[in-house]
Amino acid sequence: MRWERLALLREHRAGKVRGHRIQGVIADTPADPSNSRLKPLCDVTNLTVGSKASALVVARDIDGQPVTHGGEEISASILAIDGTTLCGCSVRDREDGSYEVIFCPPLPTAATLHITIQGVHVQGSPLEIGITSMPMGVSGVTAGDGNREASLGGRRHTGVFHCCTFCSSGGDKTATCACGATMPGGYLGCGHNHTGHPGQKHWSCCAQTNPSGPCTRPPSQYYQVTL
Structure with a gap:
């Protein structure tokens, strides 16, 4: 058996034992950015100002196998063409190896969605998005x-x-x-x-x-x- 690292995910819910909720899991399959993937959940090429948009990050390990737990540190941001931050993003851990990224573009412009794990871009990132006025x-x-x-x-x-x-x-x-x-x-x-x-x-x-x-x-x- 080959373990790249072991990590204690304190915030991850591990289910119940005899009616008692267990908090925290030991993970031996950390997400690998080069195998993890960004997937838009809507048409990000034609967003409107003030509308809520979302994308999905699916984590996979170094062997390309699905990661079945949450707890990874996902960094997400929307950047304008000049590299400045256009707006923040919220990341919702689904606790099954996938993460929903939600954002609300404030200005009509061309921009890119950046998703990184451990500072490295995942597949599909940066993702080009287009924002138009209402x-x-x-x-x-x-x-x-x-x-x-x-x-x-x-x-x-x-x-x-x-x-x-x-x-x-x-x-x-x-x-x-x-x-x-x-x-x-x-x-x-x-x-x-x-x-x-x-x-x-x-x-x-x-x-x-x-x-x-x-x-x-x-x-x-x-x-x-x-x-």
């Missing part, structure tokens, strides 16, 4: 903020203008979309290349694909009032 009349709405509305001259949208529910919600299985598409694995919302997906960005409240068009959801017989 169309006129559309207010920026990010995932999980369904109360913000875009005033478009007609009926107002109550959802988000997104590429898919998986990306806009950060992987929330309970998030839904009016387009009606679903994904396997218990996800209630839409995802890229899955049955029913419109194939382009759309409003989650009505599936309208025109970012500046009015909401097309059917009128409701119920009204909400605040007392």
